[in-house]
Amino acid sequence: MKFIYYLLVLLILAVSCNNSEKKASAANLESKKNEKIDFLTVIPKTEIKSPILITTEKNFNHLKGYKNILHNKSDTLRIKIQPYQFIKVHNKYEYVDSLIVKQGDTLLLSFAKDTLIKEIQNKSKSFAEKLDYRTVIDTSFSNYLDAFINNYYSFDHKNSVEFKMNFSKIRFYRARANKDIIKNENQVANFITKYDSLLVEYKMETNRIFGDSRKNVYQDLFLKKRFIDISMVYRLTKKTKLKDYLSSDNFLNSLSNSTEQYSILKTILFDIIYLNKADKSRSKTVYNISEIYEDLPNKISRNDLVKKSRIICLEEMIEQGNPLDEVVQLFDKFNLEYSDSDFQNYFQTKHLIGLKKKYNSSTELNLLDSNGQTISFNDLKNNLKGNVIYVDFWASWCAPCRKAMPASKKTLNELHGKEKVAFIYLSIDKDNEAWRNASRVEGIESHKHSYLILNPDESKFMHDLKVKEIPRYMIFDTNGKLVEDNAPGPTSKKIKETLLKYKIK
Known part of the structure; x- marks a missing residue:
């Protein structure tokens, strides 16, 4: 297809001693050269006008994720990252910005009036590579994808509401479904089939273009967009076929090894499969996590995904503030069923389960x-x-x-x-x-x-x-x-x- 060529073009464009002392010095230099640099350095160049929040997404290979705040010009962050990864930069003067970074990069941040300028420096480039649906996907492919999506739903860009949060601006648009097409069950099936084929084509192209792990970042981005679009159509239409697809082996298998698997699976669990278990009568939505934990095998067939879903349940119990004895009871049940010392150590260390049990009463x-x-x-x-x-x-x-x-x-x-x-x-x-x-x-x-x-x-x-x-x-x-x-x-x-x-x- 014609858009494949444009995708290729855009992504290419984007993107005094004695001898012994001398030997020792040379050895030290060689050692430093071979030293593995697996982090991103974040440095403010100017005084910080308002706090800057730096985050990475939580995923099953790195459940901790990352979150920290810069307040002063003297603040410097060193963040351990994957060979290629995307990070999010939050500041109250602008919308959340996602950037592709790689190990060894330095992210320089500076304010020009109310604008936060981001610059990435390394040996090969000195610019910030934005991770954005409009810039990562080339114009032709983007237009093709938009036209396809607009057959099913669209946003009303004339009427929107903007909110200013502590660390970012957020703009909400009203979404509308194309009811004439959605009424046709064949069109719903076609929507799923076509999006799956677009994913296959996108993966083929990024595999061909990139010889390094950067392709994984782009592919994860597309997986996220695919999920957002399909789940949006489901929310607007409540079509059972879409709900079933989002919890199907076919869809869930496509997320294997993706860094987006955690966030997408969590959304599927709490916003789609178990939305009816939500208690919205309080100041914030809470779920009966213990009940969901037990019911998961009835909704998800793959054992490994049931386990991952139960990990999400345990994390969610902490997030929504369940009593410690409830958390411990479910955590003990998880440990009896799964031999996962890495998760056990992580969960105990992160949430201080042992110490909190001791002082809970x-x-x-x-x-x-x-x-x-x-x-x-x-x-x-x-x-x-x-x-x-x-x-x-x-x-x-x-x-x-x-x-x-x-x-x-x-x-x-x-x-x-x-x-x-x-x-x-x-x-x-x-x-x-x-x-x-x-x-x-x-x-x-x-x-x-x-x-x-x-x-x-x-x-x-x-x-x-x-x-x-x-x-x-x-x-x-x-x-x-x-x-x-x-x-x-x-x-x-x-x-x-x-x-x-x-x-x-």
């Missing part, structure tokens, strides 16, 4: 430091008697909390060694790794009193003081008595004055 506020040591908040206060204590409740995902960190550290440094004031950082993160990564970026990882709260839901302290929204700051006097339960934040001009008024005269 305790009403005391229990804390974990970066060295893996635990202490109760009461014991910590007793250890710090004689100091005014300033407590900062925060989390890796809380942009206002992290934006205030430089001011907090500045005040801490100004008072250090001069006044008896102790700063305590308490994270309410559910994810151990997210807390550690964010602490490292914010420069508080080595701070003596930086902790992760192990039992925020069970703690009487958190419940009595209604610590539900962050950032939140508190001040305790030199005897450990709470004197301000909603203290000024570190950016307040009166913070030092407020702290020092409680010191021993």
Whole structure:
């Protein structure tokens, strides 16, 4: 077909010593040359006008995914990635941007007024390769695909609504189905068959064009678009044939080895297969995960996909805040059925299952430091008697909390060694790794009193003081008595004055 040629063209375009010292130096240079560089470096070139969130998608080969925030020009991130991978850059001034990066790349970020400029540097190029449906797929193929999709549904681009989030802008368009075509069951079957054939052609071309793993990134992108289009037509029409196809072996097999498999399978489970299990009466949608976990073999035939779906269920229990005893019960059941030490270690480490089990029944506020040591908040206060204590409740995902960190550290440094004031950082993160990564970026990882709260839901302290929204700051006097339960934040001009008024005269 004619569009194949254009696809090929576009993707090509886009894309003083003694001898012994000398020998040692040469050996060191050779060693560095052969050293495996498997990371992406992210460096801000200018002052950061608003926080920048960098993320990678969670997938079954890397369940942790990646998420971290840049606040200052001095912040630098080093992210372990695949040979080729796409990352997402989020900033409140623009829509989420996806970029293709490879191991050894440096991503430079700079602001020009309200525009975030992205530049990728490496030995072979100095530009950002956008991962975007409009630019990755060539114009001819894109037009052909759009015309095909428009037979089934389209967006009303004249009427849209834009929202500004903490880290990005989002624009919503109303979608409309072409009911005349969709009424014809043969057309529904043709929609599925045609899209499958387009996927085959696209894979053939990217396999031919790329001799490296970059083809996997493009193919994953197309798999994601195919899923979005088919699921959109299903949502608009509620055609059972489309729902059955999305949970069929044929469709699910096409996702094998794709980095998009996790996100697509999760959407199929909770937005399509088990949508009727959703409880939308609360402030956020929750599911009866235990019931879904047990029912999965009735909906999915392949054992390996049942297992992966159950992994998603366990992760979702953490996300929606199920009680720890429910999580542990299902996790124990999973471990009895599947011998997967990698997942077991990952899940226990990431969510601190063992430690949380130990402290789950305790009403005391229990804390974990970066060295893996635990202490109760009461014991910590007793250890710090004689100091005014300033407590900062925060989390890796809380942009206002992290934006205030430089001011907090500045005040801490100004008072250090001069006044008896102790700063305590308490994270309410559910994810151990997210807390550690964010602490490292914010420069508080080595701070003596930086902790992760192990039992925020069970703690009487958190419940009595209604610590539900962050950032939140508190001040305790030199005897450990709470004197301000909603203290000024570190950016307040009166913070030092407020702290020092409680010191021993």
